[in-house]
Amino acid sequence: MATSWFSIVFTSLVALALVLIPLPEAVQVHNPQWLLLVVIFWSLYRPAQAGLLYAWVAGLMLDVATNGLLGLNALMFTLTAFLVLSLRQRLGVAPLLSQALLVAGFTLIYLMVSLWVEGVATDLVSMATYLSRALSNLAAWPVIYFLLSRIASVAER
Amino acid sequence: MALFDTHRPGLNTLLVLVVVSIALMSLDRIGTRWVGQLDQGMGSVTDGIIETIHQPVVLARSIGRWFIERNELHQDLDRLREENTLLRGQMQQFVSVKREVDELRALLDGEASDVPAVLLARRIGHPPTPDDNLFTIGRGFGDDVRPGDPVIDAHGVVGQVLRSTATGATIIELTSRDHILSVVLGDTGRTTLLRGTGTEQLVAERVPERTQIQAGDLLTTSGIDKAFPRGYPVARITAIETDEAQGFIRVIAEPVADLARIDYVLVVTEAPDADTSPASGSTETLDQPTVAPVQADTQETEAGNGD
Numbered sequence: 001m002a003t004s005w006f007s008i009v010f011t012s013l014v015a016l017a018l019v020l021i022p023l024p025e026a027v028q029v030h031n032p033q034w035l036l037l038v039v040i041f042w043s044l045y046r047p048a049q050a051g052l053l054y055a056w057v058a059g060l061m062l063d064v065a066t067n068g069l070l071g072l073n074a075l076m077f078t079l080t081a082f083l084v085l086s087l088r089q090r091l092g093v094a095p096l097l098s099q100a101l102l103v104a105g106f107t108l109i110y111l112m113v114s115l116w117v118e119g120v121a122t123d124l125v126s127m128a129t130y131l132s133r134a135l136s137n138l139a140a141w142p143v144i145y146f147l148l149s150r151i152a153s154v155a156e157r
Numbered sequence: 158m159a160l161f162d163t164h165r166p167g168l169n170t171l172l173v174l175v176v177v178s179i180a181l182m183s184l185d186r187i188g189t190r191w192v193g194q195l196d197q198g199m200g201s202v203t204d205g206i207i208e209t210i211h212q213p214v215v216l217a218r219s220i221g222r223w224f225i226e227r228n229e230l231h232q233d234l235d236r237l238r239e240e241n242t243l244l245r246g247q248m249q250q251f252v253s254v255k256r257e258v259d260e261l262r263a264l265l266d267g268e269a270s271d272v273p274a275v276l277l278a279r280r281i282g283h284p285p286t287p288d289d290n291l292f293t294i295g296r297g298f299g300d301d302v303r304p305g306d307p308v309i310d311a312h313g314v315v316g317q318v319l320r321s322t323a324t325g326a327t328i329i330e331l332t333s334r335d336h337i338l339s340v341v342l343g344d345t346g347r348t349t350l351l352r353g354t355g356t357e358q359l360v361a362e363r364v365p366e367r368t369q370i371q372a373g374d375l376l377t378t379s380g381i382d383k384a385f386p387r388g389y390p391v392a393r394i395t396a397i398e399t400d401e402a403q404g405f406i407r408v409i410a411e412p413v414a415d416l417a418r419i420d421y422v423l424v425v426t427e428a429p430d431a432d433t434s435p436a437s438g439s440t441e442t443l444d445q446p447t448v449a450p451v452q453a454d455t456q457e458t459e460a461g462n463g464d
Contacts, residue, residue: 013206016203016206017206017209017210019285020203020206020207020210020282020284020285021210021282022282022283023285025289028285028289031285051166051170052166052167052170052171052174053170053174056174056177056178060181060199061199061202061203064196064199064200064202064203065200065203065206065207065284066284066285066286067284067286067291067319067320067327068286069182069185069186070181070182070184070185070192070195070196071177071178071179071180071181071182071185072178072182074174074178074181075174075175075178075179075182078171078174078175078178079171079175081166082166082171085165085166086165086166117182130183131179131180131183134176
């Protein structure tokens with residue numbers, strides 16, 4: 001059951017076009033997030049082809065298309081896909097109605113977190129310097145690991 | 158089969174993607190060049206999509222043309238012919254005034270103004286943003302549209318180019334909360350910053366109380382910000398709020414451009430005073446009050462020309 005890459009890419013582009021269709025402002029607010037729904041579908045039923053990376057690229061395309069903060073939707077799409085993939089075995093066999101309810105639940109989480117991230121991103125102009133600590137932690141972890149495991153084994157003796 | 162495979166998502170992939178996204182967000186916030194290039198490159202694809210979904214509208218419009226009555230077309234033609242004659246008449250006056258202004262400016266700082274190069278572009282869509290202040294036009298990088306280029310319509314300033322890709326460009330309207338520009342207050346020669354509010358109103362804060370302005374006065378671009386050439390009509394004052402304790406007034410204005418019904422816009426691809434060196438730019442700013450009466454003439458002709 002290997003769906004070709006072409007159909008995944010094609011449906012994603014069509015969904016992006018649906019998102020970008022100019023609509024009256026009143027309707028625009030209630031337009032479904034077609035691309036997100038397509039990403040949820042593919043990660044639910046074709047997880048071998050459409051993984052986290054696919055979700056990330058789709059989210060980045062949406063960011064670029066809407067002139068938003070680059071990476072915001074990419075992050076949110078990846079997290080949603082992660083959630084869907086982890087609940088996949090329960091979600092895949094659920095009846096359509098409860099699937100729809102769960103999708104609505106994911107969307108609520110998505111909207112809440114993206115609102116929060118947007119607030120943080122506008123407040124923290126120097127986010128890069130703030131984030132550099134994560135990288136230095138990454139570099140420091142092996143040091144701590146070897147040091148403390150040595151100490152732990154010495155203390156055991 | 159596929160249903161019973163776990164396909165447990167890799168935690169490593171997730172973490173890497175999360176870190177990359179956050180790094181991208183912060184770099185975008187700072188405004189790094191290669192993030193801009195990434196935006197521009199991928200924007201070519203999305204602007205292409207916008208252009209594609211605009212095609213049915215173009216098709217519908219061209220089909221609709223078949224059904225317009227003949228005498229209706231002739232009426233339109235007559236009206237346009239009259240308007241053209243009228244504009245040409247005003248243009249003659251404008252040319253003589255321009256020559257006069259050039260002479261005066263040559264006396265002042267030895268530099269004549271050029272008529273800016275403009276590019277007609279059609280609005281093809283608007284991205285779904287919460288506050289509806291962006292739109293996309295069908296001209297892009299290939300037509301010399303650059304980020305920061307001023308965008309005007311028949312009445313006045315519309316906004317600026319935010320991003321330009323191979324297939325189109327995104328325009329930010331001056332009413333957006335992220336937009337700010339420098340304007341001259343009426344005939345006073347005093348400049349201030351005009352800020353978008355996300356609604357139909359524009360606001361200039363902290364204008365000195367004794368500034369001689371009133372509702373109905375026209376605000377024009379000052380040219381100090383180097384983003385807009387000077388003399389373009391921007392907004393008309395609708396209200397002035399006084400704050401007696403502070404000694405400042407707050408000017409509220411609404412844009413003269415017809416932002417609600419934008420179909421065609423003009424992109425000023427080559428500003429008339431674009432290639433001024435920083436040194437001459439600073440003298441220009443200093444000369445502002447002395448140039449003011451001459452500049453008022455330019456404004457009137459610009460406004461008359463625009464209408």
